[in-house]
Amino acid sequence: MDNFKFFESNVTTELPVKYIDNSISILYEKxxxxxxxxxxxxxxxxxxxxxxxxxxxxxxGEELLYIERLNIHNSVIMEENGMIEDILVSDGQIIMYGTPLLIVRICNH
Incomplete structure (x- = not known):
């Protein structure tokens, strides 16, 4: 099963983002x-x-990655304390709208 099919069947809820930079760059999904x-x-x-x-x-609040679009850096910021479980893209990869980027496990240390 590819990543897109997995996420289509497993994403349940879009969560509101806490950082303005993330509102431009990403959807944050449960x-x-x-x-x-x-x-x-x-x-x-x-x-x-x-x-x-x-x-x-x-x-x-920590910056995890950024998406460069028209020479503008659009930051992707950690929404909650946690650990990165998987990075689904590679550095330098061209990504499209709807591309899953990473999976994060939320934990409060």
């Missing part, structure tokens, strides 16, 4: 697994990943 969220692109552009890798704790 999936069937408790405490897991998925970031989905709202724009077309080139992906630039800023986080070193998975399995690291990130605080709410």
């Amino acid at each position: 999936i069937h697994l408790d405490n897991f969220r998925v970031y989905i692109s709202r724009i077309v552009g080139i992906m630039h990943i800023k986080v070193p890798y998975l399995e690291e704790f990130y605080k709410r």
